[in-house]
Amino acid sequence: MTEEQKPDHVDPTWLRGMTMPRMSRRQLFRYAGAGVGALSLSSILAACGTPAEKKTGTKPGGEGSPEWWAEREKEGPGDTIQFTNWPAYIDLAGRDAQGNRIRPSLQAFMDETGIEVVYRADINANEDFYAAIRPALENGEPTGHDIIVITNGQELTEMMALGYLIELDHSLTPNFNENVGPAFKDPTYDPGNRYTMAWQSGMTGYAWNTKFVDGPITSMRDLMNDEWAGHVTLFGNNADAPNMAMIELGIDPATSTPDDWQQAADLLSSFNDWGGLRKWDDQAYLTAIENEDLWATMAWSGDIINDQLYYPEFASFRFAAPDAGTVVWTDNMMIPAKAENPLGAIQLMDHYYQPEIAAMLTEWNAYVSPVPAGGEIVKADADAASGDDKKVLNMIASSPYVFPTDELNAKLHSYRVLEGEEVSQWNDLFLPIFTT
Amino acid sequence: MIAMGSVALQEGSALEGYRLTWHIANFSDAISQYWVYFVRSLRNGALVTIVGLLLAYPIAYWIAFYGGRFKSLFLFLLLLPFFISFVIRTVSWSFILADSGIVFGTLKDIGLLPERFRVLGTTFAVVAGITYNLLPFTILPLYVSLERIDRSLVEAAKDLYASKTEAFRKVVLPLSMPGVFAAILLTFIPATGDYVNAYVLGGPGTAMIGNQIQLEFLRAREYPTAAALAFILMAIMLVGAILYARVLGTEEVTT
Numbered sequence: 278m279t280e281e282q283k284p285d286h287v288d289p290t291w292l293r294g295m296t297m298p299r300m301s302r303r304q305l306f307r308y309a310g311a312g313v314g315a316l317s318l319s320s321i322l323a324a325c326g327t328p329a330e331k332k333t334g335t336k337p338g339g340e341g342s343p344e345w346w347a348e349r350e351k352e353g354p355g356d357t358i359q360f361t362n363w364p365a366y367i368d369l370a371g372r373d374a375q376g377n378r379i380r381p382s383l384q385a386f387m388d389e390t391g392i393e394v395v396y397r398a399d400i401n402a403n404e405d406f407y408a409a410i411r412p413a414l415e416n417g418e419p420t421g422h423d424i425i426v427i428t429n430g431q432e433l434t435e436m437m438a439l440g441y442l443i444e445l446d447h448s449l450t451p452n453f454n455e456n457v458g459p460a461f462k463d464p465t466y467d468p469g470n471r472y473t474m475a476w477q478s479g480m481t482g483y484a485w486n487t488k489f490v491d492g493p494i495t496s497m498r499d500l501m502n503d504e505w506a507g508h509v510t511l512f513g514n515n516a517d518a519p520n521m522a523m524i525e526l527g528i529d530p531a532t533s534t535p536d537d538w539q540q541a542a543d544l545l546s547s548f549n550d551w552g553g554l555r556k557w558d559d560q561a562y563l564t565a566i567e568n569e570d571l572w573a574t575m576a577w578s579g580d581i582i583n584d585q586l587y588y589p590e591f592a593s594f595r596f597a598a599p600d601a602g603t604v605v606w607t608d609n610m611m612i613p614a615k616a617e618n619p620l621g622a623i624q625l626m627d628h629y630y631q632p633e634i635a636a637m638l639t640e641w642n643a644y645v646s647p648v649p650a651g652g653e654i655v656k657a658d659a660d661a662a663s664g665d666d667k668k669v670l671n672m673i674a675s676s677p678y679v680f681p682t683d684e685l686n687a688k689l690h691s692y693r694v695l696e697g698e699e700v701s702q703w704n705d706l707f708l709p710i711f712t713t
Numbered sequence: 714m715i716a717m718g719s720v721a722l723q724e725g726s727a728l729e730g731y732r733l734t735w736h737i738a739n740f741s742d743a744i745s746q747y748w749v750y751f752v753r754s755l756r757n758g759a760l761v762t763i764v765g766l767l768l769a770y771p772i773a774y775w776i777a778f779y780g781g782r783f784k785s786l787f788l789f790l791l792l793l794p795f796f797i798s799f800v801i802r803t804v805s806w807s808f809i810l811a812d813s814g815i816v817f818g819t820l821k822d823i824g825l826l827p828e829r830f831r832v833l834g835t836t837f838a839v840v841a842g843i844t845y846n847l848l849p850f851t852i853l854p855l856y857v858s859l860e861r862i863d864r865s866l867v868e869a870a871k872d873l874y875a876s877k878t879e880a881f882r883k884v885v886l887p888l889s890m891p892g893v894f895a896a897i898l899l900t901f902i903p904a905t906g907d908y909v910n911a912y913v914l915g916g917p918g919t920a921m922i923g924n925q926i927q928l929e930f931l932r933a934r935e936y937p938t939a940a941a942l943a944f945i946l947m948a949i950m951l952v953g954a955i956l957y958a959r960v961l962g963t964e965e966v967t968t
Binding site: 404405408506507508515548549552554555556557568569570701704705708709711712713 | 746808811812813814829831833834915916917918920924925928930931932933934935
């Protein structure tokens with residue numbers, strides 16, 4: 278049938294576009310040719326493989342070297358700092374006249390230096406955030422962030438190894454040098470704090486809402502309760518669930534072998550077989566438990582304690598570390614390569630190592646502070662306070678999850694450190710469990 | 714495509730870099746490990762297409778035949794929610810469908826639903842989410858083809874003693890087939906490749922092939938496997954679309 282014969286109530290051009298069974302061969306080749314032309318350069322490059330630039334350490338005079346920092350100091354800090362962190366992590370005190378959130382500890386820095394800090398709580402999972410900024414880092418372009426906060430683990434290790442972070446100049450961090458706690462100085466994952474300074478540290482454990490669940494929940498297998506089916510989650514990241522499963526099975530993650538990992542993987546898989554697990558979750562679990570979608574879940578200590586203490590509607594939340602022990606992790610501040618305001622960034626990072634500023638954070642977010650002197654201030658504030666404030670501050674000051682007791686310390690483990698081949702072995706084993 | 718094909722044949726890791734080794738096994742490994750998800754994605758895509766057509770056809774039909782001078786307004790109202798970002802709309806659904814949210818919370822409070830009832834985290838939520846998100850792609854081609862049908866043909870059918878149903882079945886439906894054809898293509902292909910809905914609204918047991926590609930590409934950083942999966946998915950869709958067009962998209966549906 279030719280175009281002319283088509284019934285005139287159907288627009289022939291439209292029909293052709295929508296229904297034509299085949300592109301003419303000549304057209305196909307023309308488009309294919311143009312496509313190949315456009316791709317040829319990149320495909321030739323791709324065909325040679327994608328060599329990872331092994332840039333261990335800072336080049337003399339390059340970004341992160343003392344000379345480079347000296348130059349930055351001459352220039353002075355820029356006008357704004359882009360600070361990107363996890364949600365529920367910084368002190369809040371209502372809103373200002375323009376409706377912007379007031380964050381007292383950050384405001385103190387802005388008032389003191391006149392630098393504007395753009396604070397975003399955009400990080401929900403290390404893997405996903407790293408995946409989002411990785412293309413820029415790979416191409417040597419700015420990521421748009423001056424400070425980011427990443428947990429010790431695979432992503433951090435890879436970023437350090439690939440030269441994606443700016444080496445810090447500790448002559449610019451007087452507060453850090455003076456006040457950092459022994460556990461946070463020279464950590465095993467970043468010897469000498471070359472690239473990172475701790476933001477906060479916390480524990481992974483279990484949370485439950487006493488409206489639905491009596492508790493306490495002290496082991497992973499407690500969650501597998503048919504009565505709560507559909508209202509239970511575990512973290513689906515490559516660190517928390519695998520390490521927690523090993524500890525549950527009495528395996529020390531630090532000395533674990535691939536056989537041990539298999540056992541942990543079997544335990545986690547059994548949650549898929551059970552059918553009552555709602556989701557392999559990330560930071561979104563906090564919204565879900567607040568919405569009462571979740572009744573019991575794997576959780577991060579401060580998130581839950583903060584909700585419980587500061588929001589009356591969440592007073593029924595509880596947090597506990599499992600009996601068998603738990604993982605302690607550290608979220609670290611760092612400056613990604615090609616950051617636009619590195620000097621401002623390092624000054625802001627150091628700002629948080631003043632004891633009174635550190636105390637402001639602890640009193641709000643109920644995580645473990647890297648500044649022990651700040652803890653003393655929290656305890657003093659608790660003694661001095663009165664009424665409801667006193668109750669809240671006392672609970673923070675006496676919480677083992679904020680000021681770990683010796684008994685708890687003895688049960689804490691770090692994430693398994695993975696080297697070389699182990700990384701893909703680990704990921705191949707665990708990641709498929711979380712996406713089924 | 715060539716670039717993707719070549720990445721799919723490489724070996725290596727993020728730290729060591731990737732080299733082209735013509736590692737064909739990437740493809741067979743990808744299939745043997747992930748065939749379940751291919752099947753599930755194709756099934757979800759088919760479900761979305763069928764449900765979408767059943768929903769969209771009456772809507773498109775009504776606007777085309779009874780919309781009168783408000784046709785454009787109706788279409789505009791229909792498209793209005795879709796001016797908002799895809800992801801935000803999907804996340805909004807996770808709030809609307811929350812266990813104690815405005816819908817189910819209320820129904821549970823008045824005792825119409827058991828306390829344990831939930832939609833989030835199920836295949837139903839995923840399929841419903843994709844159907845909703847792709848609804849304009851289903852409605853618009855249908856609307857265009859229905860709108861262009863000459864009403865006098867329907868009149869003629871009735872003059873020839875066709876009942877309303879018969880007139881629809883023998884005149885309107887066949888004449889709208891090009892729209893149905895296009896709607897199926899425009900719905901099925903994006904539905905099968907979708908991963909946002911499964912991520913936001915789904916739970917264990919609802920992941921689709923798009924989620925696996927995302928996992929391999931972004932989280933495990935196994936670029937070769939991810940490229941192989943994407944390549945296979947594209948090949949399936951391309952071959953499927955060509956066959957579909959050959960078999961159904963021929964002249965007779967346009968007559």
